[in-house]
Amino acid sequence: MKLIIGNKKYSSWSFRPWIAMRVKGIAFEEELIPFDFAAGNPAIRAATPAGKVPVLVDGDLAVWESLAILEYLAERFPEVGLLPEDIAARARARSMAHEMHGGFGALRSECPMNMAREVRPIAVSDGVRRDVARIEQLWSEALSASGGPFLFGEFSNVDAMFAPVVNRLEIYALSTHEAVARYSAAMKALPAWAEWAAAGRAEPWIVEQDEA
Structure with missing residues (x-):
């Protein structure tokens, strides 16, 4: 899996799935695309039709939006406990x-x-x-x-x-x-x-x- 993220200094939305995957030991490749242009970085638009980070790429599947990524990870890796059992x-x-x-x-x-x-x-x-x-x-x-x-x-x-x-x-x-x-x-x-x-x-x- 690959997680496409923005600047670690600023990107709160990227931080969310990244820290979840790190804490739970889910292996992934990281690709950082900095938004260091006045109107963003065109490379982000090229990487995802939504034009925003983060994006999780799992084989042929791309999942965007932080909460959707987290929900997907909870279903994909139920054994790591990304959601409470009760x-x-x-x-x-x-x-x-x-x-x-x-x-x-x-x-x-x-x-x-x-x-x-x-x-x-x-x-x-x-x-x-x-x-x-x-x-x-x-x-x-x-x-x-x-x-x-x-x-x-x-x-x-x-x-x-x-x-x-x-x-x-x-x-x-x-x-x-x-x-x-x-x-x-x-x-x-x-x-x-x-x-x-x-x-x-x-x-x-x-x-x-x-x-x-």
Whole structure:
């Protein structure tokens, strides 16, 4: 399998399936296409009709959109546990993953992921504060129910979906909630996290558009 991704410094959508595959030991070839042009990189359009990364290529099959890739991987490799075994927990995990996929627009817009940014508070809108409060609620409830260290005990797709949020909450100093601190520490202790973050910091590309 091959995973086509964008810049590790900025591409939150690429980070999601990448970290899931690394944590779960799913072998894949990585192809990074940097979006270092003002209007993106035409090589991305050539690699995928959707014109966006990430894309997972498995033989003749191409799967695009982060959440669709994660769902495909859960079905393709059921033994690695990308979804909780319990049906109720699985439904809650999927609900949280889909809420992350479709929501939190203010946080996405105002506070893009950036693996090279130093921790520095910024002024944020009421919308960002509402987004952060909802994330604090989700993480606190899930960790209380599961016991951690990840949202449903073992690392799963929902953790992959929230991985870029860990970076956002830290670098913009958006939360002092105990559940955020505990969960963020668990996520950042993953070797896969350290690998991605180090590669992102080492990238030479600087772009205006921080979210992709």
